[in-house]
Amino acid sequence: MSEKLQKVLARAGHGSRREIEAKIEAGRVSVDGKIATLGDRVEIVPGLKIRIDGHLISVKESAEQICRVLAYYKPEGELCTRNDPEGRPTVFDRLPKLRGARWIAVGRLDVNTCGLLLFTTDGELANRLMHPSREVEREYAVRVFGQIDDDKLRQL
Template sequence: MGTASRDGRPGHGDGRKRSSSKNMKTAGGKGQKPAGKGQKTSGQGRNQQASTRKPHRKGSRPNVESGKVRLNNAKPARHQAPRHDLVDGDGATYVSDGMRLQKVLAAAGVASRRGAEELIAAGRVEVDGQIVLEQGLRIDPNTAVIKVDGARVVVDETKQYLALNKPKGVQSTMSDEQGRRCVGDLVAERVMAGQRLFHVGRLDADTEGLLLLTNDGELAHRLMHPSYEVPKTYLATVRGQVPRGLGRRLRSGIELEDGPVTVDDFAVLEIHEGQTLLRLTLHEGRKHVVRRMLDAVGFPVQRLVRTDIGVVALGNQRPGSLRVLDSKEVGALYKAVGL
């Protein structure tokens, strides 16, 4: 079973095993040297190496269980190569100036980069006939045969960037095991036509508004990552009339069970029949964060609509409809996340 070391080289460990074995055969003629006094055995060396290896991405590792059940958004190649046609022998080839495997999968629209890492960790990805379990293998995407769940992945550089006005009651998933209406239903014709799409982030079923869809994995990953602080604007209808100092309180920060949250901008737009319409801008992406924040200050949300993600605005787009982002919008999103 194939693995990749921390520097992306295929093999078990640091990539020196094959060369050291060769040297031992040359020196001793028997392919093996006994461990002398004070000398570690190869098994001890591997154990020590495993314990000192740097943890993945600041202490966190891809979730293997999530990777086992994660949806595979890959578009299979039209002509699948039979398994006996795969490379026989060394398997995955390390290319020093190549692209990391998880980035290739993300660029192909299989999943976000983090999702691709989970697929790799779960043993669902193979390169040139070799299952790759560890992260960071550098490959040539133009020559490598990449498969997910046994189906070859098409590395297509054609990018799609769409804005969806998600209606209330629609799940932010591409498929739903319980048969509920989901985003995948709204883009079914595009998917059947061969477009590989996945949603950038989520909106809960009761929240309406702007949701981006793309097959550009790197852009999607950065838009969802909190470190890039891409602002998102919401219109929230709450019960009651809010006090004058609520905006200042929200800007200074509200403590939630998973940490503090602040708004970047706040405005009262309308007060009517015991309800208040608010506009809030924040760069947080935590689950139900707007609802939880307003509930914490005593104003439960009656209706929530996301109207903007960075420079992309919902405008007058009808619920359930799609529109293609223009080049200025795509360029501004790239600029916002440093691409």
């Protein structure tokens, strides 16, 4: 069964779908020696050669991928982003390194917030957990300074 090239490469941990699309549009991705174009589909078969910037990429069928889920306690001061141009610490700096996959955050917390975050290697699972249409219940505990009356509570 064929899949979109950017989905295959994102699942293999080589960037988000948008990042992969940008690499494809820039002519940095080839399939079996031919420069890929956006919208190309591939079928994972023995001997398939996908390259990014000339480097051979290892890909697997989605059925062969292991879905990992990780619960991580984010302390205050860490960002929920992969890279920070200012060099500040990110949650991804502290996660276990993976080969052939990448961690996807299920939601995010502000830099000055601490709490539990979920990470997975399965983009579809992350989307199902985050999308409002699935109505996954979330619960937050907050600490406030001062008094909260009913009017302020409604505003929250």
